[in-house]
Amino acid sequence: MSSIELRLRAVRDRVAQAAAAAGRRPEDVDLIAVSKTFSPADVRAAAACGQRAFGENYVQEGARKVAALSDLPLEWHFIGPIQSNKTRQIAETFDWVQSVDRAKIAQRLAEQRPAHLPPLQLCVQVNVSGEATKSGVEPAHLAELIEQIAVLPRLTLRGLMAVPAPTSDLAVQRRQFSSMSELRNDMCKRGFALDTLSMGMSDDLEAAIAEGATMIRVGRAIFGERG
Numbered sequence: 001m002s003s004i005e006l007r008l009r010a011v012r013d014r015v016a017q018a019a020a021a022a023g024r025r026p027e028d029v030d031l032i033a034v035s036k037t038f039s040p041a042d043v044r045a046a047a048a049c050g051q052r053a054f055g056e057n058y059v060q061e062g063a064r065k066v067a068a069l070s071d072l073p074l075e076w077h078f079i080g081p082i083q084s085n086k087t088r089q090i091a092e093t094f095d096w097v098q099s100v101d102r103a104k105i106a107q108r109l110a111e112q113r114p115a116h117l118p119p120l121q122l123c124v125q126v127n128v129s130g131e132a133t134k135s136g137v138e139p140a141h142l143a144e145l146i147e148q149i150a151v152l153p154r155l156t157l158r159g160l161m162a163v164p165a166p167t168s169d170l171a172v173q174r175r176q177f178s179s180m181s182e183l184r185n186d187m188c189k190r191g192f193a194l195d196t197l198s199m200g201m202s203d204d205l206e207a208a209i210a211e212g213a214t215m216i217r218v219g220r221a222i223f224g225e226r227g
């Protein structure tokens, strides 16, 4: 078995155990394999083990991989910071974008999503840990941003994404993820049916699943350490 296959199996086991511990079904947690810095051959190896959804942080690198792997039925998620001058390529290349934190970016994506493609699936990134340098909308401004995005054409608003401050303190991990769950519940009460909560990475996926993640984004635990 290849190392990617072994690691992918180990991640799936972790997901199954965390889901069981939380009284949830493992199939309710979608696994996104974060392939940034890894080669198309590595993505192909993961795809051969049944992995379908992949995440990329850099537009150019992601677009190259999408083109190189267009023979496979893969789903591509853009999860990195978004500059205005990159929105067209994101709108033309990806199935999902998870890192929208400004109305202007969403408007550009809506205008630039090609008509022959299905709507771009969108998550709003939230700065849940309140770090000044972090991407993501402040929780206090989330509802306003969601209202602006919900009316845009060519986009389907799916949910919220977060990259909390890294910490090995399990209680802090749980607290950050539970704030995200509460934010999603708030938005649902306001009438926005968000079905996606994208949170949890290689080191904290258990805490995220315990707090209701429906999507986890895992890189190193599948592909190995990044060079």
Ligand SMILES: *Cc1c(COP(=O)(O)O)cnc(C)c1O
Binding pocket: 034, 036, 057, 079, 080, 163, 201, 202, 203, 217, 218, 219, 220, 221
């Ligand atoms: C790199 C990255 C991940 C994956 O992180 P790992 O620690 O490799 O699992 C998930 N989400 C985002 C936004 C990332 O940039």
